[in-house]
Amino acid sequence: MAGTLVIWWPAFTLGAYGAIYFNTLMTIWAVATTVLFSGVVLRSRGAIPWGGWIALALPSTWIILAIMLPRGGDFHFIQYFEMALTLVGAPILTWLLSKILVPDYATLSLFHRLGAVGATITVGILAYLLGEFNYLFLTCTDFSVSGNQPPTDCAERASIRRY
Known part of the structure; x- marks a missing residue:
């Protein structure tokens, strides 16, 4: 579940806007750093x-790179790193959180362990598709009211009355 909470919004915004925003990356950094610190505390368990x-350590590496590299220009490596960090990081975080927080994780079958990660990846793919096809069920007003910039392909108004 934790991995799903981390992946759904970045996947949706990638579908809707073609970008992953800094607040999402900071959320992944916070979760990864918390798991990292928890791992230090629980290191005797070999979790x-x-x-x-x-x-x-990758989210912190991203922050360090973002501080050190020039902003703007033709240097797009950091943007690809951000996308990879988000889309690959959430399933890895799911796996690590499960390993740390579920006491019997090691006794689960490989099928069940991969199933948990697969569920996170599936939700990420579905969230991306929902973002890509947002105009089918959301309007530009939905984005504006929520405090988000409407994507370029949002629907001006709903075809059916929703409220």
């Missing part, structure tokens, strides 16, 4: 494998 430590 996080070495690859997990690297994955959890």
Whole structure:
């Protein structure tokens, strides 16, 4: 569930706007850093494998790169890194959170462990598609009222009365 909370909004905004915004990346940073600190506290349990430590450090690496690299211009590497961090990071966070928080995680079958990550990936894909096809069920007003900039392809008004 935690991974789903991390992935749905960035996937939706990627579909609706073709971009992932900084507030989403900061949420992933907060979750990853919390799991990282929890892993330090619970390190005697061996809850996080070495690859997990690297994955959890990626959001902080993104922040350091964003501080060090020039803004604007033709340097788009950081934008691709942001997308990869978001779309790959949420399933990894789901896996690591499960490993840390579910005491019997190691006894679960591989099918059940992969199923949890698969559910997160599926929700991310569905959220992306909902963002891509937002005009089918949302209006520009829905975006404006929520405090978001309406995407270029939003529907001006609903074809049926919703309220």
